[in-house]
Amino acid sequence: MTLDVMMESPLVGDVAGNLRVLVGRLLRALQAQDPEDGLSMSKVSVLSRLADDGPASASTLASAERVRPQSMSATLAALEAEGLVARRPHPTDRRQILIELTEQGWQTARSARRSREDWLTRVLESEYDQEELRLLSRAIELLERLAER
Amino acid sequence: MTLDVMMESPLVGDVAGNLRVLVGRLLRALQAQDPEDGLSMSKVSVLSRLADDGPASASTLASAERVRPQSMSATLAALEAEGLVARRPHPTDRRQILIELTEQGWQTARSARRSREDWLTRVLESEYDQEELRLLSRAIELLERLAER
DNA sequence: TATTGTTATACTCTATAACTATA
DNA sequence: TATAGTTATAGAGTATAACAATA
Numbered sequence: 534m535t536l537d538v539m540m541e542s543p544l545v546g547d548v549a550g551n552l553r554v555l556v557g558r559l560l561r562a563l564q565a566q567d568p569e570d571g572l573s574m575s576k577v578s579v580l581s582r583l584a585d586d587g588p589a590s591a592s593t594l595a596s597a598e599r600v601r602p603q604s605m606s607a608t609l610a611a612l613e614a615e616g617l618v619a620r621r622p623h624p625t626d627r628r629q630i631l632i633e634l635t636e637q638g639w640q641t642a643r644s645a646r647r648s649r650e651d652w653l654t655r656v657l658e659s660e661y662d663q664e665e666l667r668l669l670s671r672a673i674e675l676l677e678r679l680a681e682r
Numbered sequence: 683m684t685l686d687v688m689m690e691s692p693l694v695g696d697v698a699g700n701l702r703v704l705v706g707r708l709l710r711a712l713q714a715q716d717p718e719d720g721l722s723m724s725k726v727s728v729l730s731r732l733a734d735d736g737p738a739s740a741s742t743l744a745s746a747e748r749v750r751p752q753s754m755s756a757t758l759a760a761l762e763a764e765g766l767v768a769r770r771p772h773p774t775d776r777r778q779i780l781i782e783l784t785e786q787g788w789q790t791a792r793s794a795r796r797s798r799e800d801w802l803t804r805v806l807e808s809e810y811d812q813e814e815l816r817l818l819s820r821a822i823e824l825l826e827r828l829a830e831r
Numbered sequence: 832t833a834t835t836g837t838t839a840t841a842c843t844c845t846a847t848a849a850c851t852a853t854a
Numbered sequence: 855t856a857t858a859g860t861t862a863t864a865g866a867g868t869a870t871a872a873c874a875a876t877a
Contacts, residue, residue: 544815549803550795551822553712554730557723558829559705561748561868574706575844581703592858599710604845606860628853628858646699654698656831665824666693672821673700675814680707682805713845724867741835753868755837777835777876 566652570645575600575608577645580617580634584642588633590623617641715801719794724749724757726794729766729783733791737782739772766790 563574572580575598582597583589589597595605609632612618617638623629634642657666712723721729724747731746732738738746744754758781761767766787772778783791806815 544812544819545803545806547795548815548818548822549800549806551826552708552818553723553802554727554795555822555825555829556705556708556712557727558747559701559825560709562829562831563702563705564868565748573843574702574709578703578706590858591860598707599714600844601846602859603847603861607844610860623858626854626858630859646703651698653702654694656828657694657698660827660831661824663691663693666697668817669697669701669821669824670693672818673697673704675810675818676704676708677700678809679805680704680711682711682809710845722866739835740837749867750869751836752838752870756867759837775835775877779836 563653570641572641572645576612576617577642579605579608579612580638580642581646583618583632583634584639584646588621588631590629590631592629594632612638712802719790721790721794725761725766726791728754728757728761729787729791730795732767732781732783733788733795737770737780739778739780741778743781761787 560574570577578598579594582594591605591609592602594609595602598605600608609618613620616635618632619635619638620630620632623631657669661669709723727747728743731743740754740758741751743758744751747754749757758767762769765784767781768784768787769779769781772780806818810818
């Protein structure tokens with residue numbers, strides 16, 4: 534125990550290397566399954582954030598999602614074309630445009646995040662017991678902190 | 683406790699929804715930082731697998747990494763051009779070409795998985811204590827099972 | 832016929848560069 | 855000048871389609 538702290542434990546190096554590889558593989562595993570709603574992860578991520586945090590400007594979304602404003606601009610144009618988000622002027626700053634979920638956007642955000650029937654849910658249910666799911670749930674909280682850095 | 687098991691616990695639905703969004707965000711966080719060795723996650727993933735499992739054919743790698751054979755073909759061509767993998771004929775099946783790590787490929791695979799200097803390692807070190815790192819390490823094992831599905 | 836692998840081509844996501852409008 | 859947003863263009867990764875060689 535004390536030893537772990539005293540010596541430079543290899544744990545952090547392992548976690549880093551394995552996590553990097555894991556994220557790529559999980560991405561492809563999730564993309565391979567999951568045609569379901571026809572939405573890319575980038576789009577779901579933006580919808581999800583708008584649902585959590587409320588309306589936001591394009592540049593706020595861009596930095597939160599760690600993409601360039603130009604990239605977010607493209608994503609938002611696509612979401613708008615699909616009727617999932619709408620734009621309204623910022624009350625005081627006329628440069629900004631606030632992005633908000635449409636009613637359909639709300640429904641999509643909800644169903645994308647909580648669809649209990651999709652592949653991932655079924656796999657989690659069959660692959661892990663309750664204790665492992667609780668561990669995963671805690672790990673996800675920890676990793677969300679990481680994703681914000 | 684018993685209640686968790688008896689009622690359809692919302693835990694699995696939460697994990698599923700949050701995990702999907704998390705993976706996308708982690709991907710971009712990792713890609714934003716981490717130019718370091720100049721290798722994409724896809725490439726590191728292939729090198730990593732070759733290091734773990736030994737030489738393999740292109741089609742084996744493709745299904746293991748969940749990409750189409752055509753996509754793996756492109757990835758392998760790039761890795762070969764960088765001198766990290768080499769090809770040798772399959773001993774019995776002349777259709778197949780076995781892919782193996784070169785000496786430089788071995789070094790790169792090792793350092794990519796255990797690099798103690800990169801952004802991710804530093805963030806992990808500063809952001810998490812030893813207990814949290816152990817939890818992450820266990821979670822990564824669990825999620826690797828998921829990535830293979 | 833089925834399998835392994837490649838080349839040709841296109842799509843998605845994200846990047847950089849250059850621009851307009853507003854603060 | 856600095857900030858918010860857009861359009862134009864390019865690169866990486868992966869997909870589908872069509873093909874050649876071998877089983």
